[in-house]
Amino acid sequence: MTTSSNPLNNIRIVLVNTSHPGNIGAVARAMKNMCLSQLYLVAPQKFPHDEAVWRAASAADVLDSAVVCETLDEAIADCQLVIGTSARERTVPWPLLDPRNCMQEAYKEAAGGHKIAVVFGREDRGLTNEELQRCNLHVHIPSNPEYSSLNLGMAVQVMAYELRMFQVSGELDGNALADWDQPPANAEALERYLVHLEETLAEIRFLRPEAPKKLMLRLRRLYQRTRLDEMEVNLLRGILTSTQYWVRKAKAAEEGEERGQQGD
Structure with a gap:
């Protein structure tokens, strides 16, 4: 629509x-x-x-x-x-x-x-x-x-x-987002980012079972309150993707070293 x-x-x-x-x-x-x-x-x-x-x-x-x-x-x-x-x-x-x-x-x-x-x-x-x-x-x-x-x-x-x-x-104050260079991210894009963020935090072991139970809730509140625009969401997801790449590469190297030591 x-x-x-x-x-x-x-x-x-x-x-x-x-x-x-x-x-x-x-x-x-x-x-x-x-x-x-x-x-x-x-x-x-x-x-x-x-x-x-x-x-x-x-x-x-x-x-x-x-x-x-x-x-x-x-x-x-x-x-x-x-x-x-x-x-x-x-x-x-x-x-x-x-x-x-x-x-x-x-x-x-x-x-x-x-x-x-x-x-x-x-x-x-x-x-x-x-x-x-x-x-x-x-x-x-x-x-x-x-x-x-x-x-x-x-x-x-x-x-x-x-x-x-x-x-x-017709009595309205100015809209803070009216002159922004990018439109605000919609709910679907923000939700995909939050899911991606949770996955990445788990991969880097920041999000563990012993972490505060409301950690993701507070992060969700932070991003809902901030009103990210479309480009900002894309940039943040790019950072998460790069983080996941290097974390996975490091893990693969560690596993390779362990297998080599076991072979010795």
Whole structure:
């Protein structure tokens, strides 16, 4: 899907493993109210479904164009900014914003042609830790602490409203990435780099069983926060590939020496 001159067309709402089809319809209605149209569904339990169409009211076109994916990685692969909704505090904190500030960042980048995903989790337990680790930013709706439960349609409506207000007002600060010489790396490229990094760290024996359990989690947070561009990811992967080459060459030489000593 290509970028659009309308920033809202570069922003997708991603629902993960939604259990109630009526909630999907309510989300479609909330989106259309605020001029959003890109709906991605990750492994929905019941879709398509008549209840989704009924709850969508006059937003059936949003449902008709919804993209169904098997995994979250598939839904966000080409996105350059991924935002996860989170209601819980984490032992390893992630960059956390309120809806207004977070959607301002999303809208600014969308206006620059970047593809954005705003990810919502399951009705009963939200996003898993692993899914949240795929996100650059987390957003939290500061609801009543004595009654903080929001249904899925309401949560999407809050985010969609903030996005719409930035479009209507046109009041935006500058986008720090607007004049960058390379586009930000998308989620798929960054994930491939992180997998490559973990493999390399294991090969050089930096990542061992006795290493801190959250070492890779903290490295993941570092790179998600940094917002690498496409060339930077390619450069870093080139460094990892060269590192692996020389490590493997050294290991082969050591093994050759050992075999020679055993032959003596």
